[in-house]
Amino acid sequence: MKPDGDFIQSITQNTDPNVQYTIIAGDRSIRPSALEIEPGKNSSQIKRLMQKLFNSAVDGIIDKVFVQQPNDIAVTLESIKSISLERTPQPRIISPDVACDHLTYFTTQAGLDALVKVLCDDL
Numbered sequence: 001m002k003p004d005g006d007f008i009q010s011i012t013q014n015t016d017p018n019v020q021y022t023i024i025a026g027d028r029s030i031r032p033s034a035l036e037i038e039p040g041k042n043s044s045q046i047k048r049l050m051q052k053l054f055n056s057a058v059d060g061i062i063d064k065v066f067v068q069q070p071n072d073i074a075v076t077l078e079s080i081k082s083i084s085l086e087r088t089p090q091p092r093i094i095s096p097d098v099a100c101d102h103l104t105y106f107t108t109q110a111g112l113d114a115l116v117k118v119l120c121d122d123l
Helices: 006-012 043-054 056-067 109-121
Strands: none
Touching: none
């Protein structure tokens, strides 16, 4: 799923559904955990894991996506927030970024607090 790949480009060409939605951007680098891998720290562990899972052909991608920039494990924050300004209504992006990741939006206190904020703001 390369950002400039055919699949992602086809999604960006869809018409605006005119639906209000909110984006909660989880950032694993600010998530407190003994197992946390911060950008630039302990990168060899995640590199070894990714190489075993996907082979050594992904070295540059691992560094670029999972080590050198904030992400929620599955997606970079840059990608999460790259929403067209032409949408109506404009999506809300919860700020600041939330100290959770793609797997813990519903199980960490920070993720749950962000969900409560969104739901209470909608009342």
